[in-house]
Amino acid sequence: MFTWRLLSVLLVSVLTQYKHIRGDAGSVLQILFKDFYAWRLADSPQFATYVGTYRFNDRLQSFNVSKMIERYNIADGFLFDLEQIDPAELCDSDVINYRIFKDVLTTYVKGFKWSRFGSLNPLNFLEGIHLDPVHDVEATPFFTRGDYENFIARLQDTPFQLSEYKDLYRTAITINRTSHNASVDRVPGQIERLLVDPEESAFYQPFTDILEELPIDDQVKLDLRDRARAAYQGVLQAFHDLKAFLEIEYFPNTRPKWGVGSLHYGLDYYKACLEWHLSTDMSPERVHQIGLQEVERIKGLMEKAMERQNFKGSVAEYFAMLKNDTSLHMETEEELLEAYQKIVNERVRPRLPEVFNNLPNLPVKVEPMPYDGPGGQYISGSEDGSRPGIFLVNLYRPKETGTYVMVPITLHESIPGHHLQASYALKASLPSFRRNTEFSRYYEVPFHFPFYTAYVEGWALYAESLGEELNFYEHDRELMGRYSLEMFRACRLVVDSGLHYYGWDREEAIQYMLNYTSFSRVEMTIEVDRYITWPGQACAYKIGEIKIKELRKRAEEALGELFDIREFHSVVLENGPMPLTILEEIVDHWILNYRPSKVEETCTDSAHAHHVSVLMALCLITLSLS
Ligand SMILES: *[C@@H]1O[C@H](CO)[C@@H](O)[C@H](O)[C@H]1NC(C)=O
Ligand SMILES: *[C@@H]1O[C@H](CO)[C@@H](O)[C@H](O)[C@H]1NC(C)=O
Ligand SMILES: *[C@@H]1O[C@H](CO)[C@@H](O)[C@H](O)[C@H]1NC(C)=O
Ligand SMILES: *[C@@H]1O[C@H](CO)[C@@H](O)[C@H](O)[C@H]1NC(C)=O
Ligand SMILES: *[C@@H]1O[C@H](CO)[C@@H](O)[C@H](O)[C@H]1NC(C)=O
Numbered sequence: 001m002f003t004w005r006l007l008s009v010l011l012v013s014v015l016t017q018y019k020h021i022r023g024d025a026g027s028v029l030q031i032l033f034k035d036f037y038a039w040r041l042a043d044s045p046q047f048a049t050y051v052g053t054y055r056f057n058d059r060l061q062s063f064n065v066s067k068m069i070e071r072y073n074i075a076d077g078f079l080f081d082l083e084q085i086d087p088a089e090l091c092d093s094d095v096i097n098y099r100i101f102k103d104v105l106t107t108y109v110k111g112f113k114w115s116r117f118g119s120l121n122p123l124n125f126l127e128g129i130h131l132d133p134v135h136d137v138e139a140t141p142f143f144t145r146g147d148y149e150n151f152i153a154r155l156q157d158t159p160f161q162l163s164e165y166k167d168l169y170r171t172a173i174t175i176n177r178t179s180h181n182a183s184v185d186r187v188p189g190q191i192e193r194l195l196v197d198p199e200e201s202a203f204y205q206p207f208t209d210i211l212e213e214l215p216i217d218d219q220v221k222l223d224l225r226d227r228a229r230a231a232y233q234g235v236l237q238a239f240h241d242l243k244a245f246l247e248i249e250y251f252p253n254t255r256p257k258w259g260v261g262s263l264h265y266g267l268d269y270y271k272a273c274l275e276w277h278l279s280t281d282m283s284p285e286r287v288h289q290i291g292l293q294e295v296e297r298i299k300g301l302m303e304k305a306m307e308r309q310n311f312k313g314s315v316a317e318y319f320a321m322l323k324n325d326t327s328l329h330m331e332t333e334e335e336l337l338e339a340y341q342k343i344v345n346e347r348v349r350p351r352l353p354e355v356f357n358n359l360p361n362l363p364v365k366v367e368p369m370p371y372d373g374p375g376g377q378y379i380s381g382s383e384d385g386s387r388p389g390i391f392l393v394n395l396y397r398p399k400e401t402g403t404y405v406m407v408p409i410t411l412h413e414s415i416p417g418h419h420l421q422a423s424y425a426l427k428a429s430l431p432s433f434r435r436n437t438e439f440s441r442y443y444e445v446p447f448h449f450p451f452y453t454a455y456v457e458g459w460a461l462y463a464e465s466l467g468e469e470l471n472f473y474e475h476d477r478e479l480m481g482r483y484s485l486e487m488f489r490a491c492r493l494v495v496d497s498g499l500h501y502y503g504w505d506r507e508e509a510i511q512y513m514l515n516y517t518s519f520s521r522v523e524m525t526i527e528v529d530r531y532i533t534w535p536g537q538a539c540a541y542k543i544g545e546i547k548i549k550e551l552r553k554r555a556e557e558a559l560g561e562l563f564d565i566r567e568f569h570s571v572v573l574e575n576g577p578m579p580l581t582i583l584e585e586i587v588d589h590w591i592l593n594y595r596p597s598k599v600e601e602t603c604t605d606s607a608h609a610h611h612v613s614v615l616m617a618l619c620l621i622t623l624s625l626s
């Protein structure tokens with residue numbers, strides 16, 4: 001494996017020599033995009049596999065600490081090259097791509113300052129190799145003997161990767177920058193689940209039935225299986241060791257404070273995490289304040305809706321009553337699935353043209369979630385529509401799923417939420433680096449390439465609010481379902497900043513969430529542990545939504561009679577995910593230059609083929625978290 005690593009270093013240095021290409025600004029920019037994306041794939045081989053580039057299928061990412069400096073230097077080199085380009089020479093859509101590329105690189109380069117913080121703690125109960133080998137294996141092709149050889153190489157490299165994790169952890173212990181126990185105490189149990197016989201393991205699964213069907217010599221198959229088993233034994237041993245390491249060395253050294261704004265992490269680290277996730281500059285005080293205001297506002301709306309129903313008790317009592325009401329639940333999985341399909345196709349879809357132009361019309365399918373996850377999830381489809389977007393719905397406990405939350409879940413995950421937003425982005429012909437984002441390793445934030453959660457999740461929450469304008473919530477109970485989900489996102493602003501900035505403890509945070517939402521203690525404990533683990537992440541939803549609403553209001557006021565909601569939505573969606581700061585500039589620019597039904601300039605030199613439409617299963621992991 002060492003030679004492969006070396007080769008990847010060489011590849012990178014070849015790429016960085018590639019600089020100073022001559023040509024017009026637009027072409028130089030395209031070359032930079034291409035080189036950058038090629039480097040990202042080479043540096044993150046499993047990401048490459050997910051997007052359908054199989055050149056690096058025989059290796060895993062390196063977690064050697066020295067790699068961080070190398071990555072920083074390469075990103076800084078790209079930034080230098082980018083700054084040689086004069087954006088005045090670019091056409092409109094390339095200016096946006098240029099600005100976003102600059103933000104991607106700047107965010108990463110700025111994040112390097114924090115590379116020896118969260119990045120030193122590579123596993124937690126929400127993410128990591130110990131959690132979901134299934135998706136990694138499913139994304140890997142097994143069509144040729146070479147595919148199998150590659151996969152064996154990855155298995156053989158896994159113990160080395162786990163030893164690199166241990167090195168990171170040891171550094172974290174030495175410099176007092178470990179995770180809280182709440183982020184990791186479930187990990188040994190999760191590792192335990194991996195320690196099974198090969199036949200039951202996702203890691204070995206490709207060597208069972210599908211290998212049998214491969215048209216190669218039986219002797220070769222035997223040999224592949226032997227080596228896969230041997231490699232798998234090594235993987236088991238390594239996980240075993242890692243588990244022991246965590247229990248014996250790491251747990252006693254986990255950080256004693258719930259939040260990161262303490263000890264050797266510090267408030268600036270939390271600020272940097274917030275800025276990374278929100279893609280805008282906002283202080284923790286402000287986030288907290290907005291949260292408190294939003295909680296009050298939504299509570300007022302809830303109280304009015306409860307009054308209209310002549311309900312006298314508290315919010316918590318109201319939801320306890322709904323949970324008890326059998327008329328608000330479906331009996332069977334089939335009924336529930338059908339009800340979701342009806343909401344998508346009968347209630348929502350026919351109304352979209354009222355508020356959207358140029359609807360991309362890519363199909364979305366409602367399917368049962370194959371595991372017991374959250375209420376709903378979304379997986380993107382392909383740009384030609386051959387693979388539909390998928391709205392996964394949880395049908396595990398129909399009798400416990402309140403019908404009053406189905407509409408907001410649908411609006412969030414499918415249309416006009418994630419599916420519609422992703423469809424506009426797919427149709428927008430974005431450069432590959434914008435089309436394929438690596439949604440993983442949240443623990444590395446802020447030393448991570450951005451994926452613009454505030455835009456993506458802000459839009460989906462905004463979509464829930466559009467349901468009010470379009471009267472999708474048919475009665476007060478459904479409206480209460482909508483408020484409850486919105487309240488949940490508002491509470492996060494209070495609690496996340498509470499934990500990491502104001503020194504709240506976990507129990508205070510759980511109490512706060514329980515006081516205002518319809519969820520159970522078990523659910524809220526997991527939620528709060530999530531905030532403890534990913535500082536700032538859960539704030540992106542509400543802040544993104546508020547920004548989109550604010551921009552809309554600004555446009556409505558500036559344009560008066562001329563304001564057309566459909567055109568506003570086009571401006572927000574047709575440029576793809578981006579930082580809120582750039583979104584704001586784009587909307588302001590649009591307002592300033594507004595002419596009714598203006599014909600947009602098109603970018604002749606950027607009709608590049610962007611055909612990488614294999615959407616990562618990893619998206620699923622992120623978008624799933626609502
Ligand atoms: C990490 O990288 C450094 C510098 O390239 C190298 O000297 C060291 O041997 C590497 N560590 C491991 C465990 O491979
Ligand atoms: C880490 O914390 C311990 C206990 O609070 C302290 O003794 C030690 O000096 C700290 N180490 C560093 C590198 O700050
Ligand atoms: C962390 O959690 C583990 C597992 O629950 C427990 O055994 C250990 O005592 C905890 N350590 C600390 C420092 O709280
Ligand atoms: C739920 O229903 C049961 C039985 O009908 C009743 O005893 C209980 O008080 C109800 N709880 C609430 C919160 O309405
Ligand atoms: C719980 O909500 C009530 C109002 O419904 C409020 O007065 C109280 O302060 C809240 N408690 C907490 C811990 O936020």
